[in-house]
Amino acid sequence: MSMDIRLVRIDDRLIHGQVSTVWTKITRVNRILVVSDSVAKNDMHKTLLKQAAPPGVIVSVITVRKMVAIANDSKFDSFKAMLLFTNPHDVVTVVKNGARIKSINIGGMSYSEGKKMITNAVAVNKEDVRAFQYLHQQGIELEIRKVSSDSKVNMMNLLKKEGMLE
Template identity: 70%
Template sequence: MTMEIRLARIDDRLIHGQVATVWAKETKVNRILVVSDEVAKDMLRKTLLKQAAPPGVHTNVITIDKMIAIFNDPKFDSFKTMLLFTNPYDARRVVEGGVVLKSINIGGMSFSEGKKMITNAVAVNNQDIKDLKYLSNQGIELEIRKVAADSKVYMMDLLKKEKMI
């Protein structure tokens, strides 16, 4: 047995209204793990994220190495987990470290310099595209949905349509 990952999501806003209410209910998780070296070092963000979690769902902010270390640990088999990443690179690093993901939901990747908007909520740069291609090549479904009720848009199809891969 390993930890049950019910949702892996890339959303640079991490825990916000949609995640806290809709996704947590939809997936019936008992644990949210924010996996980010950057956020794990930021005490204020860690505190705010724990406060934003839905009632009854424990939230931890952990480093990428910690996620890799605990994934196969039987102590965490009871976890019905939602993994939250701020970017595709961090998701790639946990997969390279042996964490098994079947699908990654992409909720929001903010626009910043050097990025191109491909939906109203998702912007990518060359590094993101490289990491998304790696994840896709591992057989991981990459789908864009803000909320569970939205229809899935497949990231790789969108990148092809935009002539980005």
């Protein structure tokens, strides 16, 4: 046994209105694990994230290494968890170290220099594309949806259409 991972989401905004209300209701989680080395080092950001949690849901901000350590630990079997990541590279690390993930929801990846907007909320660069290719090769569903009511967009089909797959 291991924790019940109900949603894995990449969204560099982490916990915001949609996540804290809609996604937690739909997935009926009791834990949100924010998996990010940089956020785990930032006490102010951690405090704000914990305050943004909906009632009855506990937020923990942990490093990628900590997520790897607890992913298959039976002590965490009671967790009905949503994992929030800021980027696909951290997800790759967690998967390579044995976490079992079936599907990843991509909610938002901000634009920065060297990235290409592929939807109104998702921008990727070559490293991101390689990370998504790896996750796809592991049989993990990659679906883009900002909100749960949006229809799923297949990340790999979109990357192919955008000419970003090698």
